[in-house]
Amino acid sequence: MKAITLHGVADVRVQEHADPRIQEPTDALVRITTSAICGSDLHYYHGRFPNVEPGIVLGHEFVGEVVEVGAEVRGFRPGDRVVAPFSISCGRCEACKERLPAQCQTTNRAVFGGRFGRQYPGAQASFIRVPFADFMFERVPAGMPDEQAIFLGDILATGYFCAENGGIRPGDQVAVVGCGPVGLLAIQSAQLFGPARVFAVDRVEYRLALAEAFGAVPVDASRADPVAAIRAETGGRGVPVAMECVGHASALETALGLVKAGGTVSVVGVYAEAAFPFPISQAFFGDLTFKIGICNARNYITRLLPLVQAGRLAPTRIVSHVMGLAEGPRGYRIFDRKEERAIKVLLKP
Amino acid sequence: MKAITLHGVADVRVQEHADPRIQEPTDALVRITTSAICGSDLHYYHGRFPNVEPGIVLGHEFVGEVVEVGAEVRGFRPGDRVVAPFSISCGRCEACKERLPAQCQTTNRAVFGGRFGRQYPGAQASFIRVPFADFMFERVPAGMPDEQAIFLGDILATGYFCAENGGIRPGDQVAVVGCGPVGLLAIQSAQLFGPARVFAVDRVEYRLALAEAFGAVPVDASRADPVAAIRAETGGRGVPVAMECVGHASALETALGLVKAGGTVSVVGVYAEAAFPFPISQAFFGDLTFKIGICNARNYITRLLPLVQAGRLAPTRIVSHVMGLAEGPRGYRIFDRKEERAIKVLLKP
Amino acid sequence: MKAITLHGVADVRVQEHADPRIQEPTDALVRITTSAICGSDLHYYHGRFPNVEPGIVLGHEFVGEVVEVGAEVRGFRPGDRVVAPFSISCGRCEACKERLPAQCQTTNRAVFGGRFGRQYPGAQASFIRVPFADFMFERVPAGMPDEQAIFLGDILATGYFCAENGGIRPGDQVAVVGCGPVGLLAIQSAQLFGPARVFAVDRVEYRLALAEAFGAVPVDASRADPVAAIRAETGGRGVPVAMECVGHASALETALGLVKAGGTVSVVGVYAEAAFPFPISQAFFGDLTFKIGICNARNYITRLLPLVQAGRLAPTRIVSHVMGLAEGPRGYRIFDRKEERAIKVLLKP
């Protein structure tokens, strides 16, 4: 089959790769109909997760059709359209039972297209092997396009998780730092919790424009200090909930600067750095809740699906490009460089 | 001053009444600019709370301007525009400190225009005396019309309380039984919690139409059994959250019939009856949470105000009639009989 | 095998019964080492659940040793000591995924030794077939006696669920109505939430004595009105949390009479009656949360096990009688009549 593989920094190629096959009776094979390029793929692209083996198939967001199931798969069969979370979980270990599937002890926190635990080939390909299919899969409702379902397995769940962790209560003012794909879906998710206002911070005009279209008040950090700007809008006190959707120290500083005493900073940006200089005394005197984590996406897919169906979440609005798998390297490049007003790039095998 | 007073069943009159005056150093006097007729006023109108003395000034929803304050009132002064809750609370007793101001021990749960604890004259008048002004008042923001602020003190807070008690989580399906003024604002409030769908049950076409305008799916109980209709829409399982905004046994039966196993029925309808035949065995096997209560409106005013300012709550949309105080008896009549497409009637002194 | 079977009102017999056998690949067979008689068995005994077929094997509390597993059982094997919940759940349906296993759609809410959904033979026998073994079983830690583990599957989980539903916060005063087996374990469970005081209401002296040994303040309802007595102890206001562990209208009236404005009544008593005259107006003006339900015991077993191991829950203290299966009819009789200071009767096959 064709697949997008990684060979070095900024070196992704479209190559022939062996087709996956059923290895365990709980596996299923999926013919991918849509995959996507994620911000966390850029960490691999830039060599920030150097433990992966060269030639790894990238990608962990996909929708597809089941083509074969192992002997013990009961809930799904060939022909079913499915979506799955980015992290691979057994559904039976202690961590999974505690509703922390991203911490699965059986797979040792594995992800598609990455190497936590052992390395699993990814989804930017024609086919993918999905372990523990009964636990992993969610059926895509008939008539729902791939584009509406695909983000349930990662960035929509992650954006929602960020909002949920923020503990937004109706009437709150909220700030979302970062208007990339996750940030934009975090804004949509924050709106589900009834905030009075959502401030959206970024430096990229076309992304801010989309944030505004999602009901946020855009704050262009290239023009003014966002901490000062948002404090000025909130009587000097800051916001009770600040959401960090970038994964960069400067964004986290902004979020910590924005938050009101007694408030919460919720972080879903992926940090490759080991340490961050945390303002501990300020946090102490300001009574801070700080939540940071990798999303247990499996927990959210079922809950968010009806919100997509009802149109209360509109994830397709962030799709800026749809291209063939063969164009994947260009997809990586424009997404990385924010060229061509890229926000989210989908790949069609 | 002029005031609307009650003299018997369905006998409300516009009469001259002595002006109120400051009695305690924590009192304030308010010149009323807008008051309203509430569904609970109809209980008095129909003689269902017979303990009130004839001639009582009715009404407990108002916005007005402070004209005089007692010696110990610190936060407000003549000229301030204010709104206040329907129940009268000291802010200092054990119950008030526990954030249950509607259970105030100092006033013995008094309300304006009613007689719990002792009788207090109401707000369908030119002036009103407000005890414990520092605790009771919320400043109305400059530029906000009376019509936007008035419901914060009762029916908007009550509708929100109903939704909050329902414990709605994003993606839930919700049913609101009753599309009177409280039910309609309960629908608006429910939308703040990110439901996938809100079903609105009533028998009055023009009220259902407004519910639909607020994003709800209308269910006309005059045409079909709402329990069957909503169960059919929810895979037979019912909704996780049913909200009862009528105060009548049949509405409560509907709500209990609609709710899914493990779900919540939240009731804000005012019950004058002593007992209701509760389906206890069904509730046991269905794992029910049942919440019922008089709204601690003071707790919600500050929180809801920015949502009104932001337009996320649009309480003025339920105002069907605005009339002079002198027309109050007609206001009562059309509201009671649902004539002239009445929903909410405001009175201007 | 030998089994206790029901043949009519108060007619339980020890009879020969066909051994169970594996029927589905997800089944397991268990050789029972200890079973128990439960208060809900008395509903069958008194003919209040008349839908069961004559000759049903009673009982739903057990500990035993796995003797055979179906082809798809992965987590358990012969020789494992296990405990299981009283209700039979697949772990895979929508309700189970929502963490409502007692509402399992696959089994239609079945229980051992009863007939919700279809009838399943019970545990007062030498062997039992357990469906969905991987989901149902919890391993009993090495060295833990049967007596410590057995109640995890029903009455300890139920008592805990009652306390949890009460929403007890540290410093609260709590009342538990009923000091039978569930009530006594509800008292132990309530103590886990840091109450300042727990009042225990019953009419049976030896049960009140045990409640007192568990740290409760005994209130003998045969000597004084418990509502008046507890209100006198709480400044007239009542308790924020009242727990009902009987399943009788008079107990529920007591619980509703005890609760403070803004408080919670949590009910786990099993109601066979269809309706209860609920004091709806009092509940409205008192701002009540009422929670009632059948315990989703599977959710609690893993969490409570370490508390039993640590000695913070001491369920064996309620065991008053241990007897052979052959003596089961006597066990039923003394438990039903509260003879011989019976509290909880264990049966050894």
Added chain:
Amino acid sequence: MKAITLHGVADVRVQEHADPRIQEPTDALVRITTSAICGSDLHYYHGRFPNVEPGIVLGHEFVGEVVEVGAEVRGFRPGDRVVAPFSISCGRCEACKERLPAQCQTTNRAVFGGRFGRQYPGAQASFIRVPFADFMFERVPAGMPDEQAIFLGDILATGYFCAENGGIRPGDQVAVVGCGPVGLLAIQSAQLFGPARVFAVDRVEYRLALAEAFGAVPVDASRADPVAAIRAETGGRGVPVAMECVGHASALETALGLVKAGGTVSVVGVYAEAAFPFPISQAFFGDLTFKIGICNARNYITRLLPLVQAGRLAPTRIVSHVMGLAEGPRGYRIFDRKEERAIKVLLKP
């Protein structure tokens, strides 16, 4: 009057100081009967909060008798025995209404015996002026000794806040890092939430012994790595709740090392340092909740009082020394150096 005053690093003196007097109509004067030396006083003692003026009266924990009240104080009068929180709050500003009295905007977060906002004289003296007496005071129940009440205003509330922020659920394993006065009361408080086990980490033998007497499992960090030791006791996974009660980077590292994926680190140690090197990538992949803050002690006094009365909290057990005010300098020395098995030192004027 006599008072303990600060003049430089480790230079505290007992001196004559002008008696306080009523300055505002909401003030009260208290004759102190017991005060205490707090760990946060040692920050001043070591010059880590250098903004205080020389000669400041130290101390913020006290019980005493009201001797005079301002004209607007309504709830208290001379002769009342009272306790108050360490931070000074008006009860009326936006922050106070949001239940964040330690963030009071009127006083600008002032504390007794310190200089946040403006400087207020402290409680290690014969008399103290207490602003906003109606909001600040809690009546000490008749018959309760000073020693039982004094810690409600600071370290008992703080220890409880630490446990509450941890979100302990019954059956959890918990680690408390630091067995000083706050840590020991945090252990007592943690026990209110039903943990299966509480691990207590310190290096001081006599403090660990007291932790063990409070039901904790002592872990002597001077003998073994506490992270390794506690992970070994918890199947390698760590604890869901780690509480940091020291205020030192190494203690925080320990707490972060102890916590399980998906868990919470709750910090009440006072940090004078600006920054801490936070393990951001580890936190991200481990799904961390991090809560840190100054305790809003006023919120807890009323709730914790009945727990002290009931003996469920036994704060007097940490009192190691009671001495006259004149011996204060020795009290500071032995507390600072952990000499004479000092834990908590009380001062009697």
